[in-house]
Every structure is written in structure tokens, then in C-alpha cells.
Amino acid sequence: MKIGKIINYHRKKHQMTQEQLCDGICSVSHLSKIENNTKEVNIETLNLLCLKLGISVEDEKNKVNRLKIKLQEFYDAxxxxxxxxxxxxxxxxxxxxxxxxxxxxxxxxxxxxxxxxxxxxxxxxxxxxxxxxxxxxxxxxxxxxxxxxxxxxxxxxxxxxxxxxxxxxxxxxxxxxxxxxxxTEYYYLKSLMHCQLGQSALAIYFGNKALEVFKKRNNIIRTLDVKTILSIHLTETGEYERAENLLKEILDDAELIQNTTNVEMAWHNLGYLYGTQNLSEKALECYYKSLPLIEKYTEGYYLTIGNIANHLLKLQKNEQVIDLLEHELELFKDTTRVEYVKLKVLYYEAKSEKETLIHYLMNDGIPIMEKHGNRMKIHEYSERVAEYQQEQGDLLLASKYLKISLKQMKKTHNMGVLR
Incomplete structure (x- = not known):
């Protein structure tokens, strides 16, 4: 502890000049050096200065130590x-x-x-x-x-x-x-960054390191977060059994501590896991359990609605998709939202209105995705338009949209992630 700075603090707090404090104790220049920590102070002088300020060196040391502990508790919290x-x-x-x-x-x-x-x-x-x-x-x-x-x-x-x-x-x-x-969050942050960059092997590697750290510190919430990252990338790499076991662990632990957010995410990610394996019935069961736990009309809510619609389409339950999406689409105030476009596309698919869908993608869907910088959807939608125009014999339009699609694919390759 640099006691000189502490003396300087208390002197100013008492609205005392250096002359007033050092009067009868030491010279002004001596006090100035003490306050700037450029001179060692002898115990007798220090005690006299502290006595005049109504403080003690021991109390100040204890105060600083308590603050250090509080600060570490703060970061830990x-x-x-x-x-x-x-x-x-x-x-x-x-x-x-x-x-x-x-x-x-x-x-x-x-x-x-x-x-x-x-x-x-x-x-x-x-x-x-x-x-x-x-x-x-x-x-x-x-x-x-x-x-x-x-x-x-x-x-x-x-x-x-x-x-x-x-x-x-x-x-x-x-x-x-x-x-x-x-x-303790260093490895977790590295895993999270690799997760965001779509680098599964590194996300898993650092995720396992983070899991070890958080378990040792008994950091329950962060342990669940790391397991979530691991489960996503184990699914991506085809390690379905390990991913499923982790997600079931998350469900058990999150329900035990009544953490609704992690329960919802676990059900959603189980839905994704089963969907990846083309188990649409099981996927739907999970998504339906996830949906009531999500705040309505948020990005996550619409993502789940879209996943439900996708699996219903795979099961050829088009009427259910139409009923579901008609209701949701009517509630949108802003039809230029990315979420609206995604659901609108699924709606046209359910109604088997291919020509209407293609015109919507050309006039609204792709321009909106370009505005929001959603490369994945620009690539996907442009490719669909190109295929349709090729079927219709319009090779000029087909070439135009194929170039747009390839451009997005190239950007994705250069960035290392498709967002």
C-alpha cells in the first residue's frame, strides 16, 4: 500500500493545506515527497501525520485489503x-x-x-x-x-x-x-469466438477447457453455457450421442435450478439435433416444448416458429404450416424484418405457390436480406431464383442470380463463417 497517496487523500478530504498538516511535524517539501511516494517515511513522522488526520496505518491497510476482496468478489459475481x-x-x-x-x-x-x-x-x-x-x-x-x-x-x-x-x-x-x-472466463470466451466463427473443432477444444475451469469453480450457469456450445458443435460434427447426452444433462441441471433460459435453449438445441438426423417428429416435440418458454415476437421466437414450419413441411403437413404462419405473419408491423421474410418464404412453400414465391424473393426477399447483410439467405434465395429461371428458359436472369449466389459463397469462404 502506498501510504503517501492515502495521506494526500485524507488531507484533501479534511480540506487541509500541506502547511497545516505538516506544522510541527516536518517540512512542506518533506510532506510533498511523502505524498508523492518519492521518499520513505519514518514511523514516527507517519504516526504523527496519521494522528493529525484521525486515521491509522493499520486501519487504512485493512480498508485497502477489504476493497481488494470486494473487487474480486464483484468480478466473480x-x-x-x-x-x-x-x-x-x-x-x-x-x-x-x-x-x-x-x-x-x-x-x-x-x-x-x-x-x-x-x-x-x-x-x-x-x-x-x-x-x-x-x-x-x-x-x-x-x-x-x-x-x-x-x-x-x-x-x-x-x-x-x-x-x-x-x-x-x-x-x-x-x-x-x-x-x-x-x-476464469478466458477459455469460455475463446470457445465462444470460435463458435461464432463456425470453427467447430476449436470451439469444442476450448469449450472442454472452459468446462474444466467452471466445474472446478462450481460456476453452474457458465457450465451450462459451455455445455450448450459443445452440444451445438458436437451436433455439427456428427457426434450426435455425445451432443444428446450433454443436452439432457443441461435440461436436468437447468430444471433443478429453475433456469428457464437454459431449459428453453436445451429443448431448442435438442430439436436441432434431431432435425439434423431427419427425425422430424422428435424435433417437433422438442420445439413445441421450447416455444412457450421464449419471449414472444423476438428473434428466438421466430426462429423456433420457422423450425416448426420446416419440419411440418417435411412431414407434408402443409395445412398446419399455413394455419401457423398466417397467424404469425398478420402480427408483423414491419414486413422488412429478416424474420418476416423467412416465414413468408415458408408460407408460400406450404401453399405450393412457386411462381409467387420467386417473385417475392426477387422483389422483396433478396433486397431485404442484402440490406441486413444476411449472406446465408442471399446465397440460398438467389440460388433458388436462378434454378427457377433456368427451368423457365430465362438464361439471362438465371445467370444474374447465379452470380449473386456465387458472390455470397465467395464472401463466406473468405470470412470463414456464414451469418
Whole structure:
């Protein structure tokens, strides 16, 4: 603990000048050096200064140690996704904002507060904090640099810059072993980035490492999150039995702790798993269990509706699809939403109105997907239009849409992921 800065804090808090504090104890220049931590202070002088300020060195040391513990508890609560505890500790620590400016905890305090803002998904505020903190990075310790990169990776992930986030994590890979007890989410973040980039082998590799870390720390919620990532990519790589076992474990654990979000995700991912194996009846059973647990009219809600419609179509239950989608499509206020287009396409498929579908894709579907940058759907829809126009003998239009489709495929190959 740098006691000189603490003395400086309390002197200013008492609205005392250096002359007033050092009167009868030491010279002003001597006190100035003590406050700037450029001179060792003898015990007698230190005790006299503290006595005049109404503080004790021991109490200040204990206060700093308690704050260090509180800060680590704060970060741990965030890593555990314990909102209530994190909120409470944030309010407690906010009272010490001025005090920490005079301690060696200053940058850790600012970084942990940034982590909380990211936890709340307040990205505009987070960006402002990042720009402010960036001015001090040359003063950072090795640990603070490690945390800085991790937090910037989280920020870039939330902004959709997955490759940049991964690069930031890789930059401090060698420091992870030194600080694995303080920051336990490093491997989870690497797994998540590879997941977002569609790199299944690496998502599984780092997911298994993250699972080991979170189990050791008894971080139940994050353990479920990692198992979710693993189950998705085990499904992608055809390891269906392992994926199914993990998803059933998630269901059991999530139901035990009454975590509705993970229960819903587990049912949804089981639906995806069975769908990948062309087990449409089993897939539908899971999606129907997932649907009531999702907030209505959200992206996840429409994704599940679309999956249900897809499997009903595979089972040739077109009338059920028409009834389901007519109701959902009527409720849309914005027909330029990606979700609306996807459901509209399924609706036309269910009605077997191929020509109407193709005209809709050309006039509305593809332009909307281009506006939203959805390369996967631009590729898929353009390919369908090209095939139809080729069947109709319009080779010019067929060539035009085939070029659009191939262009998207090339972009996808270069980016390494299709989003």
C-alpha cells in the first residue's frame, strides 16, 4: 500500500493545506515527497501525520485489503452471471470511487467497472469508458493489460467483431496461466469466438477447457453455457450421442435450478439435433416444448416458429404450416424484418405457390436480406431464383442470380463463417 497517496487523500478530504498538516511535524517539501511516494517515511513522522488526520496505518491497510476482496468478489459475481450480487457490489464499490484514485487499485477498479457495464450490455457507455481508460494503458501492470485485452474482446464480441475479439485474446494467451484464478472466463470466451466463427473443432477444444475451469469453480450457469456450445458443435460434427447426452444433462441441471433460459435453449438445441438426423417428429416435440418458454415476437421466437414450419413441411403437413404462419405473419408491423421474410418464404412453400414465391424473393426477399447483410439467405434465395429461371428458359436472369449466389459463397469462404 502506498501510504503517501492515502495521506494526500485524507488531507484533501479534511480540506487541509500541506502547511497545516505538516506544522510541527516536518517540512512542506518533506510532506510533498511523502505524498508523492518519492521518499520513505519514518514511523514516527507517519504516526504523527496519521494522528493529525484521525486515521491509522493499520486501519487504512485493512480498508485497502477489504476493497481488494470486494473487487474480486464483484468480478466473480459477474463471471457467475449473478446479477443481484453484482448489482449490490457495484453500489458498494461506487462509494469508494474517489478513494481508489489514491491507491494502487485505481486501474483494476476502472477495468472491473467496465466489465460491469459490458455485463449490462450498455455498449455506448462501455465504448466511452474504453476510450477514457485507453489513455492510461501505458501505466498498466501485466495483470491489468491481461484484463484490458479480455474486456476489449468481450466488447468486440458484443459488437459482432468476432475475429478481432479472438485476436485480442490470443495476444495475452501466455498470461492466462498467471491469472487463471482471477479471470476464469478466458477459455469460455475463446470457445465462444470460435463458435461464432463456425470453427467447430476449436470451439469444442476450448469449450472442454472452459468446462474444466467452471466445474472446478462450481460456476453452474457458465457450465451450462459451455455445455450448450459443445452440444451445438458436437451436433455439427456428427457426434450426435455425445451432443444428446450433454443436452439432457443441461435440461436436468437447468430444471433443478429453475433456469428457464437454459431449459428453453436445451429443448431448442435438442430439436436441432434431431432435425439434423431427419427425425422430424422428435424435433417437433422438442420445439413445441421450447416455444412457450421464449419471449414472444423476438428473434428466438421466430426462429423456433420457422423450425416448426420446416419440419411440418417435411412431414407434408402443409395445412398446419399455413394455419401457423398466417397467424404469425398478420402480427408483423414491419414486413422488412429478416424474420418476416423467412416465414413468408415458408408460407408460400406450404401453399405450393412457386411462381409467387420467386417473385417475392426477387422483389422483396433478396433486397431485404442484402440490406441486413444476411449472406446465408442471399446465397440460398438467389440460388433458388436462378434454378427457377433456368427451368423457365430465362438464361439471362438465371445467370444474374447465379452470380449473386456465387458472390455470397465467395464472401463466406473468405470470412470463414456464414451469418
Amino acid at each position: 459477474i463471471e457467475r452471471l449473478h446479477h443481484k450480487k453484482a448489482d449490490t457490489l457495484y453500489l458498494e464499490l461506487s462509494k469508494y470511487k474517489e478513494y481508489v484514485q489514491y491507491t494502487e487499485m485505481l486501474y483494476v477498479y476502472e477495468l472491473y467497472m467496465l466489465r460491469y457495464i459490458l455485463f449490462l450490455n450498455q455498449l455506448d457507455l462501455a465504448e466511452k469508458l474504453i476510450n477514457n481508460i485507453m489513455k492510461s494503458t501505458r501505466m498498466f501492470s501485466e495483470y491489468e493489460l491481461f484484463v484490458w485485452n479480455v474486456l476489449n474482446a468481450i466488447f468486440n464480441h458484443k459488437k459482432g467483431n468476432y475475429q478481432k475479439a479472438l485476436e485480442l485474446l490470443d495476444e495475452v494467451n501466455d498470461l492466462r496461466k498467471l491469472y487463471r484464478d482471477e479471470i
